[in-house]
Amino acid sequence: HYSTFPGTPVWPPSRRDLTYAFLPENKLADDVKAVFLRAFQRWSAATPLNFSETTSFYTADIKIGFFSGDHGDGEPFDGVLGTLAHAFSPPSGRFHLDLDENWVITGDISTSSVTSAVDLESVAVHEIGHLLGLGHSSVEEAIMFPTISSRTKKVELASDDVLGIQSLY
Ligand code: TQI
Ligand code: ZN
Ligand code: ZN
Structure with a gap:
């Protein structure tokens, strides 16, 4: 079953159109940005929320950045595997x-020869589930289940994820 964060933080009802931006220093290619667009669309399809990219990093609601090791928020990244990414509850x-992961953005990751390959869209x-207010789920098929095997792609919301996000929005 899905969970929410303590106190059930959500984006307020007045905020249904949320913007996101990429850290300019990362200089991400368009095909990488397209992966995030697809990931946001999966959640907007199940909610009244809309997401759009803005180039204005400092005013964006959601700020996306790749970082290596200690990046100043007290939760350093740890190189290949281990922690892959983190996101904070609304309205953070x-x-x-983690810049040091072997991120995969296309193709069939299950056949990757890189044992540490991690599917960017799955992560x-x-x-984004966390950014919107969902904690972890006990349902193994759920996107919000707290483990994923490496070289696995899991990007479709399960009914548990949909029930969870629809309890919030
Ligand atoms: N990062 C953890 C996660 O996102 C960070 C974390 C641990 C966390 N406990 C939390 C975030 C509670 C919010 C609330 O779960 S991770 C997976 C999964 C990670 C793990 O790098 O371990 C995914 C990132 F579920 F597959 F194991 C993405 Cl998909
Ligand atoms: Zn961080
Ligand atoms: Zn998580």
Whole structure:
């Protein structure tokens, strides 16, 4: 079953159109940005929320950045595998990914020869769940289940994820 954070923080009802931006220093390619767009669309399809990219990083509701090791928020990244990414509950909007992962953005990750390959869209869909207010789920099929095997792609919301997000929005 899904869970929410203590105190059930959510984006307020007046905020149904949320913006996101990428850390300019990361200089992400368009195909990487497209992965995040797809991940946001999975959640907007199940809610009244709309997401759009803005180039104005400091005014964006959701700020996405790739960082290596200690990046100043007390939760350092740890190199290959271990922690892949973290996101904070509403209305923080901070979404950080470990620059040192072997991120995969396309193709069939299950056949990747890189044993530490991690599917970016799978992680993005999970972290957006946290950004919107979902904690972890006990349902193994759920996006919000707290473990994923490496070289696995899991991007479709399960009914548990949909019930969870619809309890919030
Ligand atoms: N990052 C953890 C996560 O997102 C960070 C975390 C632990 C956390 N406990 C939390 C975040 C409670 C919010 C609330 O769960 S992770 C997965 C999964 C991670 C793990 O790097 O371990 C995914 C990131 F579920 F597959 F294991 C993305 Cl998809
Ligand atoms: Zn961080
Ligand atoms: Zn999580």
